Amino acid sequence: MARQIHARRVEGVDKNVWVEFTQLAADYKAVNLGQGFPDFSPPKFVQEAFCAAVMGGPQMHQYTRAFGHPHLVKSLATFFTRIVGHEINPLDDILVTVGAYQALFCAFQSLVDEGDEVIIVEPFFDCYQPMVRMAGGKPVYVPLRPRSEDKMVSSSADWVLSTEELASKINPRTKAIVINTPNNPLGKVSLLQELLSAAAHNAASQEKQVGHVP
Known part of the structure; x- marks a missing residue:
């Protein structure tokens, strides 16, 4: 059997932190707070509505509008x-779409061309970087920083996005800015002024802005 040869665009994106942590949670019988593993059933009216839809006849088992x-x-x-x-x-x-992953994948595939740069605010959810790379783009990172270097960070609100640092990373190759709010993993909710400032740079350079709200 011939050796399987992967496309170059998937090199380096085959590792996923969730695979490792899910296995650790299973091995040590830990409570997994990282993913959706509820220990309760959906509301009864949801279950009843689902059952009614399933029993609705052949017309309920067709392809829907794409x-x-x-x-x-x-x-x-x-x-x-x-x-x-x-x-x-x-x-x-x-x-x-079927969840945020598909929505983000479609967005990156439809916006990003080979050689385009995509600004990603750090820290970020694990799928942004590989999706940009698979679309042929180059991730460029702008970190959230403590509001004050002299004070201890006591809440997610103490992390801020520097508009000056963001502006310094924008160039003719910039195609998109990815801002996740509430930020995963910090939990920071972006302030309106931060989003307006990012949008102002977005309008000035005519790139797209991809917002991910879980």
Whole structure:
């Protein structure tokens, strides 16, 4: 049997910290707080609605609309129109995905070309870097820093994003800025002014901004 040869774009992205920690949690019977392992059932009305849908006949077991069921995307459009303050077209502006991983992967694949740079705010969730690399991009890092070097960090709010440091990393190759709020793993919620400052640099350089809100 011929040796399996992987594409160069997946070199170095085959390791995942969750694989190691999930195995450690299983080996030592620890409570796994890193992933979604609930020890309780969904609400009864959710279970009943699911059972009713499953028993709804052949029409309930077909391929749905690839971008999301019409009822769902219309509800999402109504909800997020109020939040973002401008009209969202449910059929043109919304893509429903199987979790955040798929959404992020689609975003990077559709935005990033070979040689593009993507600014990632540190610390960051483990999937951002490999997804950028698989799209052919180069990750560029901007760390969150303590608000004051003279004081001990006592909460996630003490970490701030330096707009000057962010601006120094932007160049003609910059394609996107990734800001995760609340930050995983710090838990920091980005301040409105921090997001507006990042958006101002985004508008000035015409790159995209990828926001990940768990």
